[in-house]
Amino acid sequence: MAEHFDAIVVGAGPSGNAAAYTMAKAGLSVLQIDRGEYPGSKNVQGAILYADALERVIPDFREDAPLERHVVEQRMWFLDETSHTGAHYRSDDFNEAKPNRYTILRAPFDKWFSSKVREAGAILICETTVTELVKDARGRVIGVLTDREGGAIYADIVVLGEGVNGLIGQRAGLRPELKPAHVALAVKETHFLPEETVRERFNLQGEEDGVVIEVFGGVSSGMVGTGFLYTNRESISIGVGCLISDFAETRIPPYELLDRFKAHPSVAPLLKGSEMKEYVAHLIPEGGYNAIPRLTGDGWAIIGDAGQFVNAVHREGSNLAMTTGRLVGETVVQLKAEGKPCTDANLKLYRDKLAGSFVMKDLKKYRKVPALLEKNKHLLTAYPNAMSQALQSMLRVDGASKREKEGQALAALKKNRGSWAGVATDMFKLARAWR
Amino acid sequence: MHIVVCIKQVPDSAQIRVHPVTNTIMRQGVPTIINPYDLFALEEAMRLRDEFGGRVTVLCMGPPMAEDALRRALGLGADQAVLITDRRFAGSDTLATSFALATALETLGKEHPIDIVFTGKQTIDGDTAQVGPGIACRLELNQLTYVAAIDSLDKAKGEIVARRRAEGGVQVLKSKLPCLITMLEGANTLRRGSVQDMLRAARAKVTVWSAEDAGVGDLLKCGLRGSPTVVKKVFAPQPREEPAEMVAVEGKTPAQIGDAILDLVFARQPKLEAELTA
Ligand SMILES: Cc1cc2nc3c(=O)[nH]c(=O)nc-3n(C[C@H](O)[C@H](O)[C@H](O)COP(=O)(O)OP(=O)(O)OC[C@H]3O[C@@H](n4cnc5c(N)ncnc54)[C@H](O)[C@@H]3O)c2cc1C
Numbered sequence: 001m002a003e004h005f006d007a008i009v010v011g012a013g014p015s016g017n018a019a020a021y022t023m024a025k026a027g028l029s030v031l032q033i034d035r036g037e038y039p040g041s042k043n044v045q046g047a048i049l050y051a052d053a054l055e056r057v058i059p060d061f062r063e064d065a066p067l068e069r070h071v072v073e074q075r076m077w078f079l080d081e082t083s084h085t086g087a088h089y090r091s092d093d094f095n096e097a098k099p100n101r102y103t104i105l106r107a108p109f110d111k112w113f114s115s116k117v118r119e120a121g122a123i124l125i126c127e128t129t130v131t132e133l134v135k136d137a138r139g140r141v142i143g144v145l146t147d148r149e150g151g152a153i154y155a156d157i158v159v160l161g162e163g164v165n166g167l168i169g170q171r172a173g174l175r176p177e178l179k180p181a182h183v184a185l186a187v188k189e190t191h192f193l194p195e196e197t198v199r200e201r202f203n204l205q206g207e208e209d210g211v212v213i214e215v216f217g218g219v220s221s222g223m224v225g226t227g228f229l230y231t232n233r234e235s236i237s238i239g240v241g242c243l244i245s246d247f248a249e250t251r252i253p254p255y256e257l258l259d260r261f262k263a264h265p266s267v268a269p270l271l272k273g274s275e276m277k278e279y280v281a282h283l284i285p286e287g288g289y290n291a292i293p294r295l296t297g298d299g300w301a302i303i304g305d306a307g308q309f310v311n312a313v314h315r316e317g318s319n320l321a322m323t324t325g326r327l328v329g330e331t332v333v334q335l336k337a338e339g340k341p342c343t344d345a346n347l348k349l350y351r352d353k354l355a356g357s358f359v360m361k362d363l364k365k366y367r368k369v370p371a372l373l374e375k376n377k378h379l380l381t382a383y384p385n386a387m388s389q390a391l392q393s394m395l396r397v398d399g400a401s402k403r404e405k406e407g408q409a410l411a412a413l414k415k416n417r418g419s420w421a422g423v424a425t426d427m428f429k430l431a432r433a434w435r
Numbered sequence: 436m437h438i439v440v441c442i443k444q445v446p447d448s449a450q451i452r453v454h455p456v457t458n459t460i461m462r463q464g465v466p467t468i469i470n471p472y473d474l475f476a477l478e479e480a481m482r483l484r485d486e487f488g489g490r491v492t493v494l495c496m497g498p499p500m501a502e503d504a505l506r507r508a509l510g511l512g513a514d515q516a517v518l519i520t521d522r523r524f525a526g527s528d529t530l531a532t533s534f535a536l537a538t539a540l541e542t543l544g545k546e547h548p549i550d551i552v553f554t555g556k557q558t559i560d561g562d563t564a565q566v567g568p569g570i571a572c573r574l575e576l577n578q579l580t581y582v583a584a585i586d587s588l589d590k591a592k593g594e595i596v597a598r599r600r601a602e603g604g605v606q607v608l609k610s611k612l613p614c615l616i617t618m619l620e621g622a623n624t625l626r627r628g629s630v631q632d633m634l635r636a637a638r639a640k641v642t643v644w645s646a647e648d649a650g651v652g653d654l655l656k657c658g659l660r661g662s663p664t665v666v667k668k669v670f671a672p673q674p675r676e677e678p679a680e681m682v683a684v685e686g687k688t689p690a691q692i693g694d695a696i697l698d699l700v701f702a703r704q705p706k707l708e709a710e711l712t713a
């Protein structure tokens with residue numbers, strides 16, 4: 001007898017887990033399928049966890065979720081070859097009872113999340129890849145086929161939380177192929193250091209305090225991309241990511257970019273003496289609002305990275321994944337309660353919920369940014385370079401008058417950008433894209 | 436037939452780290468797996484079941500989270516899973532472990548008499564290869580260790596013929612049933628369970644036994660108290676002092692590369708050259 005569920009969720013990342021949890025908690029029969037050896041085994045993230053999105057799924061997650069540190073300080077660095085210009089924001093307000101952002105390690109976190117999903121009553125099978133969606137004669141999705149023997153498994157809705165590649169959706173013709181300019185490739189390493197060293201190096205008082213450094217400028221060697229460095233309890237996550245199309249064009253190997261970042265005089269001392277344990281590479285969808293594919297159809301819906309739900313400007317992904325997962329879950333629960341089938345028309349409810357949430361609003365706000373950066377790569381190098389040259393000349397006491405120094409700084413800006421008209425155009429474009 | 440496979444959940448040794456400062460093994464965050472040798476035992480057990488009928492029970496002693504390993508075995512096709520878990524088992528060495536497992540096997544056998552007990556050759560975290568033989572001694576079973584293949588099984592006569600690796604050769608042994616077999620690596624290729632196996636495993640209830648449920652009466656023989664083994668020292672081996680030598684291969688033919696490597700080996704091991712070329 002063929003198995004039938006209320007819902008099948010493909011993927012046990014943040015999006016799939018949020019969807020499966022929401023539906024199982026409401027009493028639906030849910031099957032979740034992941035190809036990894038265990039949930040989280042294939043998943044990569046910096047990683048910062050945004051509490052709010054998880055809180056809306058599991059309100060008391062702080063009780064037992066494996067959290068590394070909560071973020072009390074955010075640094076923003078602009079790198080050139082030998083220096084960095086930075087802004088640091090540290091506040092004791094971040095030491096609140098329910099901190100807002102945490103660093104996490106994805107493998108233990110995903111495992112924990114998945115255990116909650118199973119406690120809620122969902123069934124999970126791992127080491128199983130969904131290979132195809134099963135459709136009926138009218139083209140409605142009615143189930144999935146996997147790479148194991150035993151045939152199809154059926155459900156009223158298949159929720160695709162399969163991550164950035166979205167191969168299943170693509171194969172079923174539900175979404176187009178990813179464009180190289182819409183995906184970044186990120187490489188990341190985890191460096192182990194004794195807990196005390198991490199705290200000393202980043203001047204952390206509380207045992208669970210953490211620091212996040214987001215890095216722009218020279219770190220991406222002229223490509224559209226950024227770097228990051230996050231403190232975990234006894235390790236540091238460090239990585240850099242750039243658009244695939246840029247990697248293809250510059251032919252810079254990603255690991256070399258990361259090596260250069262690690263060797264930068266501002267970064268190397270932070271990693272000194274550490275033991276590198278993990279090296280991973282993963283894609284990040286960065287096409288933004290304009291790259292979002294069709295999200296629902298008869299018997300299917302897309303959530304998380306598979307739907308390009310990443311806010312690259314603010315480095316948010318997992319929270320959008322969890323939110324889209326929760327919203328699809330709530331939609332299906334509501335439709336079931338009303339006795340309605342999961343048709344494309346009825347799933348408009350999910351699309352409406354999305355439109356009303358921060359997910360769509362934020363992505364819409366920044367919809368022009370991906371194209372802007374792609375076409376104006378100099379923005380990421382010209383200004384950071386000009387800034388550090390200006391600061392350097394200001395700080396050096398060498399007999400030149402302050403007025404001369406100001407002149408040098410302005411000249412540096414002009415030289416890096418080419419012309420004053422160029423600077424003006426950039427400012428105008430940036431202002432428009434951020435509006 | 437009732438075949439029981441003893442499996443152990445072990446840290447994935449490929450992912451273990453040694454603490455850079457204290458030199459102790461850091462198990463935290465290291466994923467766990469089924470002891471790889473046990474998987475050959477499980478596959479062999481399932482093959483016998485598929486051919487001769489009956490059922491395969493997987494038995495594990497370990498902490499509550501070892502249930503994951505048992506569920507994984509169910510997903511591979513085992514029929515039933517039993518976890519014996521009790522704080523009083525903590526700290527067991529091979530003597531105490533084989534005592535607890537042997538007792539649990541006796542209890543299991545009361546429901547359905549056991550024909551064969553399988554274990555892996557050894558575990559990757561202890562490497563002792565003592566638990567299988569320990570169980571066999573206590574249950575007075577013939578023990579066939581380091582088995583590479585099972586040649587035949589005669590259910591009516593209650594006989595099994597197996598091939599075991601021995602120093603310097605292969606022994607073909609015939610034993611009466613019940614018996615205990617420890618399987619060698621590479622003896623077979625592990626199957627992938629079907630979708631139905633996976634669903635069954637995900638839904639299955641793993642039987643969880645405390646010491647009492649397992650029939651263990653003498654708690655002095657369990658856990659730390661029943662374990663005379665003393666670990667005197669744990670240390671990370673020093674890297675070799677002799678650096679590796681590199682052989683430049685650019686522009687050379689495979690034969691030239693081979694010669695160059697051999698020259699290096701012989702330079703360091705002159706005796707070897709004499710023996711091989713004699
Ligand atoms: C280096 C890096 C740093 C990041 N940093 C952050 C950060 O700091 N904060 C943040 O919020 N976000 C960050 N992100 C983004 C974040 O990781 C993603 O947005 C998030 O993981 C998306 O969740 P998801 O559930 O949609 O997909 P995933 O987490 O990718 O999960 C998809 C799952 O589906 C499974 N799967 C795929 N195909 C199949 C199939 N055919 N059959 C069965 N299973 C399948 C996979 O095994 C996987 O488990 C980062 C990403 C990267 C790469």
